[in-house]
Amino acid sequence: MSKNLVIVESPAKAKTIERFLGKDFLVKSSFGHVMDLSKKDLGVDIENGFIPEYEVSTDKKKVVTDLKKLAKAAETVWLATDEDREGEAISWHLVNALKLDESKVKRIVFHEITKTAITEAIDHPRSIDKNLVNAQTARRVLDRLVGYELSPLLWKKVKPALSAGRVQSVAVRLIVEREDSIKNFKVSSSYKITAKFHIKKNGKDGLLWADLPSRFKTKEEAIAFLGNCAAAKYTVADIDTKPSKRSPAPPFTTSTLQQEASRKLGFSVANTMRLAQQLYESGLITYMRTDSVNLSKMALAMSRDEITSLYGKKYVKTRNFKTRSKGAQEAHEAIRPTYINNQNIEGDRSQKKLYELIWKRTIASQMADAELEKTNVTIDVSTVPEKFIAKGEVIIFDGFLKVYIESTDDENGEDHEGVLPPLSVGQELDFESMTATQKFTQALLRFTEASLVKKMEELGIGRPSTYAPTISTIQKREYVEKKNSEGFTRDYNQIVLKSGNITEAVKSEKAGFEKNKLFPTDLGIIVNQFLVQYFDNILDYNFTARVEKEFDEIAQGKKVWNEMIGEFYQPFHSRIEDTQEKSRKFSGEKLLGIDPKSGKNVFVKLGKYGPMVQIGDTSDEEKPRFAGLKKEQSIDGISLEEALELFSFPRQIGSYEDEEITVGIGRFGPFVRHKSAFYSIPKDDDPSAVTQDRAVELIEEKRKADREKIICEYKENPEVKVLKGRYGPYISIGKNNFKIPKGTVPETLSLEDCIKISEDPKNAPKKRFTKKGKK
C-alpha cells in the first residue's frame, strides 16, 4: 500500500501526475465535487443561519467509498484539487466525506502539470483555507436560494416545470433584449460615394478605388454632387504613409476556443467541448475548461523552439498575456497542445481540425508582431471642396499572420484596402467612374451560441464548465431556439457618373440572413417579462459582479458568509411572498383589437397548451372562444387578421368515400380528419388553403406509407404485427410495442415468436416518465 494518496479532480490529470511522482504516491481523482446540497428540498436551514445540508452526491457514493479505503491505508493524504473557490471546497468536502484526520491531510496546489511544479508543490503544503471554502458555500447557497425560490414561483404563475437562476435567466434576458432591439431598429440610409480611376499597376491596366469620407443623406444631394464632379480634374494632393503593427491574440480559454471554433469551423459550443474533452483525454491538449491565458514556462520554451525551427528566429516573440475577463480564477493554464512540436495528430476530421486551430493559436501567440505600412492618399477634385481618400495597406513583415488570423463576428468587408499602385503628389488621375450607392444602417446581429458565451464572460456570469450546459438548458426549457433568419430582399438606389453622363438604377440585395442564431420563444419572452418586472435586482446585468465582490471579501475573511446571505435573503424572500400573493397568473396577455363580428376583445396569450388567441373576456357571461396558434406564429408577431383566421377551424372542406373531411389545428399542428383518423398537414402547406383534392392526396399518402410499414401480419391474430418504424423494425401488439432482439431477422418471425418476445420481461415496454439515474 502506498504511503501517500494524492487526490485531484480529473482522472486524466491523475494519470499524468502519477508518472511524475513515482511509486510512493498513489494518485486518484474525485471526479469533481463529491458533496452537494440535499436535492429533495431547499437544502438550506434558513432559520438557523443558512446552514447548508450537504450530502454525498448519489453518483459519487462509489468514488467516496473507494477513496475512503485508500485514505485509511495512507499515511498522508494530499489534497491537490484546483486552486480556486470550488477546488478549495472540494478539498474540504473530501475531508468531511472521507472522514479524514486533519493531521494527516496536506493541501497542495499547482498551476501547471510539470514535474518541477508538482514536486515544488509537495515541498510547500498548506492547510485548507476555510475563508475560501466559506466563499464557495455562500456562492452555492445563494444560487440554491435564487433557483429554488424563483422556479416554483414560475410554476405557479406561468407554467409548471420552468426554471430560473442567477445565470440562465440573465442569458435569456440578453437574447430577448437583443431581439427587441432588432425589432425596434429604425433603418435609415445614406449615400456612399466611391470613385474609380484607371491606373497602371506593374505595367498592367488596373483600377484605383477612393471613397469620400462623408456620406450624403439624400439621393438629391448625391446626384447634385455627382453632377458637380462631371467635368472635374482629379489630382493626388497628399500621400501619407505610416508604419503600424498588429499583435497576435492570446492563447485560447474555453470561451475564446468556443468562439473561434464556431466562427472558423462552424462547431456548436457543445460539439467543441466534446471534441476538446476527447483531445484532453488522449493527452493531446491541456485542460479545456479554463479562464486563464497563461502558458507554462515549459510551453513557452517549446513554442520558442518550434517557431525557430519552422520559421526562423526572427519570428519568435515570447509574451505573457494578462486576463481581461471579470471574475477569472485562473486555476489552470490556457488551452494548448501538450506537445507543441506536434503540428498534427491522429484522429477523426473534427478532432484534427480543432487540434490544428489550438496549435495555430498557441504558436501565433508567441510569434512576432506583424509590421504593416498604412497609406492614405488624398485626392483633390477641381470643382468641389470635398476630397477623396484611397487607402492602402502593405505587409512589411508577416510575423504571426503567417499562421493565424483571428476572425470577428460581423462580416462587413468590402473595403478595397490592399497594395496601392505607385503614385506621386501632383499626379493627375485618369477618371473612370463615380458611384453613389444607397447604404442602410444595420441592426445588431442576433447571438450565436458562441457570441452569447462571449457576452456572458464579459458580464462575469457563468464559468468555463457551465457555458455549454447553460446554453443547452435555456434551449431545453424552450426559452430560446436556434434557427436561421431567412432575411429579406430590398431595393437600393445606385447612381453612376460615367463619361459625363449620370444614370440612375434601382438594384436589389439580400439582407438580414443569419444562420444558426438564438431567437427567444414566446415562453422565453413572457418568463423574462415576469422576472424583470418582479425581480429586476437579480435580472440586473451587474448582479453577479456585485455578489462576486462580496464573495471575494468573504474569501479574504473581511465578511461573514451567512451574514451576507442574510442581507440578500430577507428582501428577496419577501419579494417572493409578495409576488406570490399579489400577482395573478402571468400569461403575457396582449389585446390585439376588436373582433368585427361580435364586437368583443381579441387577446393573444400563453395558455396551458401554448400560445393561443381568445375572443371575449374571461369575465363575460358568455364563455370566451379559444384557438391555438399555428406553429410558425408567435404572440409577438401575430396580427388581428391572422388571429381571427384561426377561428375558421375546424372546418369541413368536402367529403371522400362518403365521409366528411375536416381540417383542424391541434396540439401537434394542423391536421386533416377523415373517418376518425388524423393526417397531419405538412409544414409548407397553408391549412386554410387545403382543398378536398389535397386532403385526399394526404390521406392516400399516409395509407400507402402505413401499408409499406407492415413487414408481417398474422391472420390468426390481427392485433399482432411486425412493423417498420423510425428506429428500425419492431413488434406491435395492440397498443404496446416491443423491440426485436439482436440477430433476429424480422421477416422470419412467426406469430409464436412475437408472443414469446413480448412476454420476455426484458423487452417490456418502458414506462413513459421514468427518471434516469439522476445525478
Add this chain to the structure above:
DNA sequence: CAGTGAGCGAGCTTCCGCTTGACTT
C-alpha cells in the same frame, strides 16, 4: 396524440459548478 383553456388536487418539476461516462427510444 388531435373537442383542451374555469377549478379542484396529488405529485412532479427547479439552481450553479466541479467532473466523466451510459445509452438509445
